[in-house]
Amino acid sequence: AQSVAQPEDQVNVAEGNPLTVKCTYSVSGNPYLFWYVQYPNRGLQFLLKYITGDNLVKGSYGFEAEFNKSQTSFHLKKPSALVSDSALYFCAVNTNAGKSTFGDGTTLTVKP
Amino acid sequence: DAGVIQSPRHEVTEMGQEVTLRCKPISGHNSLFWYRQTMMRGLELLIYFNNNVPIDDSGMPEDRFSAKMPNASFSTLKIQPSEPRDSAVYFCASSSPAGGPEDTQYFGPGTRLTVL
Numbered sequence: 066a067q068s069v070a071q072p073e074d075q076v077n078v079a080e081g082n083p084l085t086v087k088c089t090y091s092v093s094g095n096p097y098l099f100w101y102v103q104y105p106n107r108g109l110q111f112l113l114k115y116i117t118g119d120n121l122v123k124g125s126y127g128f129e130a131e132f133n134k135s136q137t138s139f140h141l142k143k144p145s146a147l148v149s150d151s152a153l154y155f156c157a158v159n160t161n162a163g164k165s166t167f168g169d170g171t172t173l174t175v176k177p
Numbered sequence: 178d179a180g181v182i183q184s185p186r187h188e189v190t191e192m193g194q195e196v197t198l199r200c201k202p203i204s205g206h207n208s209l210f211w212y213r214q215t216m217m218r219g220l221e222l223l224i225y226f227n228n229n230v231p232i233d234d235s236g237m238p239e240d241r242f243s244a245k246m247p248n249a250s251f252s253t254l255k256i257q258p259s260e261p262r263d264s265a266v267y268f269c270a271s272s273s274p275a276g277g278p279e280d281t282q283y284f285g286p287g288t289r290l291t292v293l
Contacts, residue, residue, distance in 0.1 A: 099281070101284075107287075108268050108286050111283070162232065162277070163279075164225060
């Protein structure tokens with residue numbers, strides 16, 4: 066069975082500082098990894114995904130994620146955080162049939 | 178495209194009443210997912226369809242819950258009878274047409290259900 070872990074319930078950073086939201090995964094076979102963001106009272110929105118190829122994936126709103134096979138991690142990063150990045154972030158891994166297993170989510174708070 | 182459409186956006190009902198939530202997926206998407214989100218349990222997959230056929234309903238809490246997808250552009254999630262512990266935000270999502278692991282899910286705005 067596949068699983069995703071987001072070890073931090075909450076991440077706090079100051080505006081302008083780099084941010085990292087952590088995700089580790091467990092799958093048998095090739096991992097298909099995703100990050101989604103949820104703003105208050107909204108549905109989840111796709112940020113980026115890793116399917117194959119370059120380990121550094123670039124996505125929406127200046128976010129990127131680094132796939133590390135040896136550490137089974139897929140951490141979300143941004144060089145300079147904005148207050149508007151404050152939201153709930155979900156890491157997910159897909160099955161071959163396209164079914165997603167989501168992590169528990171990490172609340173990111175960016176303070177001015 | 179208008180994205181995934183859900184209705185109603187908010188529903189307040191009394192215990193014992195029937196509740197029907199509706200979803201219109203993005204045109205051309207052939208997979209549809211129903212999720213429930215609560216503070217206590219996070220985001221839970223209830224059921225998903227591929228080409229209008231239910232593939233995995235192992236997340237459906239109990240027989241009070243049922244879901245249908247009569248055609249490619251419409252799905253319902255019904256709770257009968259509803260209970261206070263069903264109060265949650267229910268999301269519908271659809272995914273791009275490959276039906277495989279590369280598919281990105283597109284979520285609707287959700288229905289906030291409150292059962293009194």
